[in-house]
Amino acid sequence: MIEVRDLHKAFGKVKAVDGVGFSAADGQITGLLGPNGAGKTTSLRMLYTLMKPDRGQVLVDGIDANVDPAGVRRRLGVLPDSRGLYKRLTSRENIRYFGQLHGMDDALIAQRTEALSRALEMGDIIDRRTEGFSQGQRVKTAIARALVHDPRNVILDEPTNGLDVMATRAMRRFLLQLRAEGRCVLFSSHIMQEVAALCDRIVIIARGQVVAEGTPDELRAQTGESNLEDAFVKAIGTEEGLMA
Ligand SMILES: Nc1ncnc2c1ncn2[C@@H]1O[C@H](COP(=O)(O)OP(=O)(O)OP(=O)(O)O)[C@@H](O)[C@H]1O
Numbered sequence: 001m002i003e004v005r006d007l008h009k010a011f012g013k014v015k016a017v018d019g020v021g022f023s024a025a026d027g028q029i030t031g032l033l034g035p036n037g038a039g040k041t042t043s044l045r046m047l048y049t050l051m052k053p054d055r056g057q058v059l060v061d062g063i064d065a066n067v068d069p070a071g072v073r074r075r076l077g078v079l080p081d082s083r084g085l086y087k088r089l090t091s092r093e094n095i096r097y098f099g100q101l102h103g104m105d106d107a108l109i110a111q112r113t114e115a116l117s118r119a120l121e122m123g124d125i126i127d128r129r130t131e132g133f134s135q136g137q138r139v140k141t142a143i144a145r146a147l148v149h150d151p152r153n154v155i156l157d158e159p160t161n162g163l164d165v166m167a168t169r170a171m172r173r174f175l176l177q178l179r180a181e182g183r184c185v186l187f188s189s190h191i192m193q194e195v196a197a198l199c200d201r202i203v204i205i206a207r208g209q210v211v212a213e214g215t216p217d218e219l220r221a222q223t224g225e226s227n228l229e230d231a232f233v234k235a236i237g238t239e240e241g242l243m244a
Contacts, residue, residue: 001026001184002047002153007056009042016042017053018208024186024201026152029179031199032188035236039208040188041081044157047186048078060153074102077151079159083142087131091122091141094130095148102149109148116144120174136167143174154178156187160194172198192232206236 099109
Protein backbone atom coordinates (compact mmCIF):
# COMPACT_ATOMS: atom_id res chain seq x y z
CA MET A 1 0.00 0.00 0.00
CA ILE A 2 1.42 3.33 -1.08
CA GLU A 3 0.13 6.69 0.11
CA VAL A 4 1.40 10.04 -1.03
CA ARG A 5 0.24 13.27 0.62
CA ASP A 6 0.72 16.82 -0.58
CA LEU A 7 4.12 16.28 -2.22
CA HIS A 8 6.01 19.33 -3.43
CA LYS A 9 9.27 19.66 -5.33
CA ALA A 10 10.63 22.70 -7.13
CA PHE A 11 13.75 23.02 -9.28
CA GLY A 12 14.48 26.74 -9.18
CA LYS A 13 11.38 28.37 -10.60
CA VAL A 14 9.98 25.12 -12.02
CA LYS A 15 7.35 23.61 -9.74
CA ALA A 16 7.82 20.02 -10.93
CA VAL A 17 5.46 18.58 -8.30
CA ASP A 18 2.96 20.93 -6.75
CA GLY A 19 0.80 19.20 -4.15
CA VAL A 20 0.49 15.64 -5.46
CA GLY A 21 -1.50 13.19 -3.34
CA PHE A 22 -2.90 9.76 -4.14
CA SER A 23 -2.93 6.21 -2.89
CA ALA A 24 -2.25 2.85 -4.53
CA ALA A 25 -3.84 -0.24 -2.97
CA ASP A 26 -2.60 -3.82 -2.65
CA GLY A 27 -3.82 -6.25 -5.29
CA GLN A 28 -4.37 -3.40 -7.74
CA ILE A 29 -2.51 -1.80 -10.59
CA THR A 30 -2.47 1.97 -10.29
CA GLY A 31 -1.37 4.05 -13.25
CA LEU A 32 0.17 7.50 -13.03
CA LEU A 33 -0.73 9.05 -16.36
CA GLY A 34 0.39 12.42 -17.60
CA PRO A 35 2.03 14.18 -20.50
CA ASN A 36 5.80 14.69 -20.80
CA GLY A 37 7.06 16.95 -18.06
CA ALA A 38 3.94 16.53 -15.89
CA GLY A 39 5.94 15.51 -12.82
CA LYS A 40 5.56 11.72 -12.88
CA THR A 41 9.23 10.81 -12.61
CA THR A 42 9.86 13.43 -9.93
CA SER A 43 6.89 12.14 -7.90
CA LEU A 44 8.13 8.56 -8.20
CA ARG A 45 11.69 9.54 -7.28
CA MET A 46 10.45 11.10 -4.04
CA LEU A 47 8.31 8.04 -3.46
CA TYR A 48 11.22 5.64 -3.66
CA THR A 49 13.40 7.95 -1.52
CA LEU A 50 15.90 8.90 -4.23
CA MET A 51 14.91 12.55 -3.79
CA LYS A 52 13.75 14.47 -0.75
CA PRO A 53 10.48 16.34 -1.15
CA ASP A 54 10.38 20.05 -0.27
CA ARG A 55 7.20 19.19 1.58
CA GLY A 56 4.76 16.31 1.92
CA GLN A 57 4.61 12.74 3.09
CA VAL A 58 5.19 9.29 1.61
CA LEU A 59 3.89 6.21 3.40
CA VAL A 60 4.63 2.66 2.25
CA ASP A 61 2.74 -0.01 4.18
CA GLY A 62 2.25 2.72 6.79
CA ILE A 63 5.97 3.47 7.09
CA ASP A 64 6.90 7.13 6.70
CA ALA A 65 9.75 7.69 4.23
CA ASN A 66 10.89 10.72 6.22
CA VAL A 67 11.22 8.67 9.39
CA ASP A 68 12.43 5.28 8.10
CA PRO A 69 13.65 5.53 4.49
CA ALA A 70 15.46 2.16 4.71
CA GLY A 71 12.24 0.48 5.87
CA VAL A 72 10.43 1.99 2.89
CA ARG A 73 13.13 0.83 0.47
CA ARG A 74 12.91 -2.73 1.81
CA ARG A 75 9.23 -2.82 0.95
CA LEU A 76 9.67 -1.42 -2.55
CA GLY A 77 10.85 -2.90 -5.82
CA VAL A 78 11.75 -0.12 -8.21
CA LEU A 79 12.28 0.01 -11.94
CA PRO A 80 13.72 3.52 -12.23
CA ASP A 81 13.70 5.62 -15.40
CA SER A 82 17.35 4.84 -16.09
CA ARG A 83 17.92 1.11 -16.20
CA GLY A 84 21.72 1.12 -15.67
CA LEU A 85 23.03 -2.44 -15.47
CA TYR A 86 26.53 -3.64 -14.72
CA LYS A 87 27.48 -4.54 -18.25
CA ARG A 88 30.43 -6.78 -17.39
CA LEU A 89 28.13 -8.96 -15.32
CA THR A 90 25.62 -11.47 -16.63
CA SER A 91 21.95 -10.97 -16.05
CA ARG A 92 22.04 -13.51 -13.21
CA GLU A 93 25.02 -11.78 -11.60
CA ASN A 94 23.25 -8.41 -11.77
CA ILE A 95 20.29 -9.94 -9.95
CA ARG A 96 22.50 -11.73 -7.41
CA TYR A 97 24.36 -8.53 -6.61
CA PHE A 98 21.12 -6.76 -5.70
CA GLY A 99 20.06 -9.74 -3.61
CA GLN A 100 23.33 -9.52 -1.71
CA LEU A 101 22.79 -5.80 -1.14
CA HIS A 102 19.49 -6.75 0.47
CA GLY A 103 21.30 -9.20 2.74
CA MET A 104 19.74 -12.31 1.18
CA ASP A 105 21.53 -15.65 1.35
CA ASP A 106 22.67 -17.48 -1.80
CA ALA A 107 19.99 -20.17 -1.70
CA LEU A 108 17.18 -17.63 -1.46
CA ILE A 109 18.70 -15.49 -4.22
CA ALA A 110 18.95 -18.57 -6.47
CA GLN A 111 15.35 -19.50 -5.76
CA ARG A 112 14.03 -15.98 -6.48
CA THR A 113 16.18 -15.68 -9.61
CA GLU A 114 14.73 -18.94 -10.90
CA ALA A 115 11.14 -17.79 -10.29
CA LEU A 116 11.70 -14.36 -11.87
CA SER A 117 13.59 -15.79 -14.82
CA ARG A 118 10.65 -18.08 -15.51
CA ALA A 119 8.03 -15.35 -15.07
CA LEU A 120 9.91 -12.92 -17.29
CA GLU A 121 10.98 -15.59 -19.83
CA MET A 122 14.68 -14.87 -19.38
CA GLY A 123 16.01 -18.40 -19.98
CA ASP A 124 18.00 -17.40 -23.05
CA ILE A 125 19.65 -14.33 -21.50
CA ILE A 126 20.08 -15.12 -17.83
CA ASP A 127 23.72 -16.23 -18.18
CA ARG A 128 24.75 -13.73 -20.85
CA ARG A 129 26.76 -10.62 -20.07
CA THR A 130 24.38 -7.68 -20.28
CA GLU A 131 26.67 -5.66 -22.54
CA GLY A 132 24.90 -5.33 -25.89
CA PHE A 133 21.50 -6.38 -24.53
CA SER A 134 18.44 -5.13 -26.41
CA GLN A 135 16.15 -2.66 -24.67
CA GLY A 136 13.68 -5.45 -23.81
CA GLN A 137 16.41 -7.66 -22.39
CA ARG A 138 17.71 -4.78 -20.29
CA VAL A 139 14.26 -4.02 -18.90
CA LYS A 140 13.68 -7.66 -17.97
CA THR A 141 16.99 -7.81 -16.13
CA ALA A 142 16.32 -4.52 -14.37
CA ILE A 143 12.88 -5.71 -13.25
CA ALA A 144 14.17 -9.07 -12.00
CA ARG A 145 16.88 -7.22 -10.09
CA ALA A 146 14.31 -4.84 -8.60
CA LEU A 147 12.10 -7.70 -7.41
CA VAL A 148 14.71 -10.13 -6.11
CA HIS A 149 13.86 -9.34 -2.47
CA ASP A 150 10.18 -10.12 -3.08
CA PRO A 151 8.78 -6.65 -2.26
CA ARG A 152 5.07 -6.15 -1.63
CA ASN A 153 5.07 -2.86 -3.52
CA VAL A 154 6.36 -2.42 -7.05
CA ILE A 155 7.03 0.92 -8.75
CA LEU A 156 7.86 1.09 -12.44
CA ASP A 157 8.72 4.28 -14.31
CA GLU A 158 7.50 3.95 -17.92
CA PRO A 159 8.12 0.17 -17.98
CA THR A 160 7.25 -0.32 -21.65
CA ASN A 161 9.38 2.55 -22.94
CA GLY A 162 11.26 1.35 -26.00
CA LEU A 163 9.69 -2.13 -26.00
CA ASP A 164 8.19 -3.70 -29.11
CA VAL A 165 4.62 -5.02 -29.23
CA MET A 166 5.49 -8.55 -28.11
CA ALA A 167 7.67 -7.35 -25.24
CA THR A 168 4.94 -4.88 -24.21
CA ARG A 169 2.38 -7.67 -24.11
CA ALA A 170 4.72 -9.82 -22.04
CA MET A 171 5.24 -6.90 -19.66
CA ARG A 172 1.48 -6.48 -19.26
CA ARG A 173 1.10 -10.18 -18.43
CA PHE A 174 3.84 -9.86 -15.86
CA LEU A 175 2.23 -6.83 -14.19
CA LEU A 176 -1.07 -8.71 -14.03
CA GLN A 177 0.73 -11.59 -12.37
CA LEU A 178 2.16 -9.21 -9.74
CA ARG A 179 -1.36 -7.97 -9.11
CA ALA A 180 -2.70 -11.53 -8.80
CA GLU A 181 -0.04 -12.13 -6.15
CA GLY A 182 -1.65 -9.32 -4.16
CA ARG A 183 1.10 -6.78 -4.64
CA CYS A 184 0.64 -3.06 -4.93
CA VAL A 185 1.73 -2.11 -8.46
CA LEU A 186 2.23 1.53 -9.40
CA PHE A 187 3.51 2.53 -12.80
CA SER A 188 3.84 5.72 -14.78
CA SER A 189 3.14 6.26 -18.43
CA HIS A 190 2.30 8.98 -20.91
CA ILE A 191 0.49 6.47 -23.13
CA MET A 192 -3.18 6.38 -22.30
CA GLN A 193 -3.89 3.09 -24.11
CA GLU A 194 -1.29 1.48 -21.92
CA VAL A 195 -2.87 2.74 -18.74
CA ALA A 196 -6.41 1.99 -19.94
CA ALA A 197 -5.47 -1.60 -20.78
CA LEU A 198 -4.01 -2.43 -17.40
CA CYS A 199 -5.04 -0.22 -14.54
CA ASP A 200 -7.65 -0.68 -11.86
CA ARG A 201 -7.18 2.95 -10.86
CA ILE A 202 -5.74 5.86 -12.76
CA VAL A 203 -4.19 9.01 -11.33
CA ILE A 204 -3.98 11.72 -13.96
CA ILE A 205 -1.24 14.22 -13.36
CA ALA A 206 -0.62 17.46 -15.25
CA ARG A 207 1.55 20.49 -14.45
CA GLY A 208 2.68 18.89 -11.20
CA GLN A 209 -0.84 18.31 -9.88
CA VAL A 210 -3.37 15.49 -9.76
CA VAL A 211 -6.19 16.65 -12.04
CA ALA A 212 -8.38 13.53 -11.84
CA GLU A 213 -8.33 10.15 -10.14
CA GLY A 214 -10.45 7.00 -10.15
CA THR A 215 -11.35 3.81 -11.94
CA PRO A 216 -11.76 4.08 -15.72
CA ASP A 217 -15.55 4.15 -15.18
CA GLU A 218 -15.29 6.90 -12.55
CA LEU A 219 -13.09 8.98 -14.84
CA ARG A 220 -15.59 8.64 -17.65
CA ALA A 221 -18.37 9.73 -15.28
CA GLN A 222 -16.35 12.65 -13.81
CA THR A 223 -15.52 14.09 -17.20
CA GLY A 224 -18.86 13.26 -18.84
CA GLU A 225 -17.03 11.50 -21.69
CA SER A 226 -17.97 7.95 -22.72
CA ASN A 227 -14.62 7.33 -24.35
CA LEU A 228 -11.66 7.01 -21.98
CA GLU A 229 -9.31 8.73 -24.38
CA ASP A 230 -11.61 11.77 -24.50
CA ALA A 231 -11.89 11.66 -20.70
CA PHE A 232 -8.08 11.83 -20.37
CA VAL A 233 -7.80 14.70 -22.80
CA LYS A 234 -10.55 16.60 -21.01
CA ALA A 235 -8.96 16.04 -17.60
CA ILE A 236 -5.56 17.20 -18.79
CA GLY A 237 -6.91 20.07 -20.83
CA THR A 238 -4.71 19.38 -23.85
CA GLU A 239 -3.64 16.50 -26.07
CA GLU A 240 -0.07 17.72 -26.11
CA GLY A 241 2.55 15.21 -24.98
CA LEU A 242 0.03 12.47 -24.33
CA MET A 243 0.46 10.37 -27.44
CA ALA A 244 2.89 7.52 -27.88
N1 LIG B 1 16.76 17.44 -11.72
C1 LIG B 1 16.01 18.38 -12.30
N2 LIG B 1 16.45 19.63 -12.44
C2 LIG B 1 15.69 20.59 -13.02
N3 LIG B 1 14.44 20.40 -13.49
C3 LIG B 1 13.94 19.15 -13.39
C4 LIG B 1 14.69 18.08 -12.80
N4 LIG B 1 13.92 16.97 -12.83
C5 LIG B 1 12.77 17.33 -13.41
N5 LIG B 1 12.76 18.64 -13.74
C6 LIG B 1 11.65 19.38 -14.37
O1 LIG B 1 10.47 19.08 -13.64
C7 LIG B 1 9.36 18.92 -14.52
C8 LIG B 1 8.75 17.53 -14.33
O2 LIG B 1 9.65 16.55 -14.85
P1 LIG B 1 9.39 14.98 -14.71
O3 LIG B 1 10.60 14.29 -15.25
O4 LIG B 1 8.98 14.66 -13.33
O5 LIG B 1 8.16 14.76 -15.69
P2 LIG B 1 7.52 13.43 -16.26
O6 LIG B 1 6.05 13.56 -16.06
O7 LIG B 1 8.19 12.25 -15.71
O8 LIG B 1 7.81 13.57 -17.81
P3 LIG B 1 8.24 12.47 -18.93
O9 LIG B 1 6.99 11.77 -19.35
O10 LIG B 1 8.76 13.39 -20.02
O11 LIG B 1 9.30 11.60 -18.34
C9 LIG B 1 9.89 19.19 -15.92
O12 LIG B 1 9.63 20.54 -16.24
C10 LIG B 1 11.37 18.94 -15.78
O13 LIG B 1 12.12 19.69 -16.73
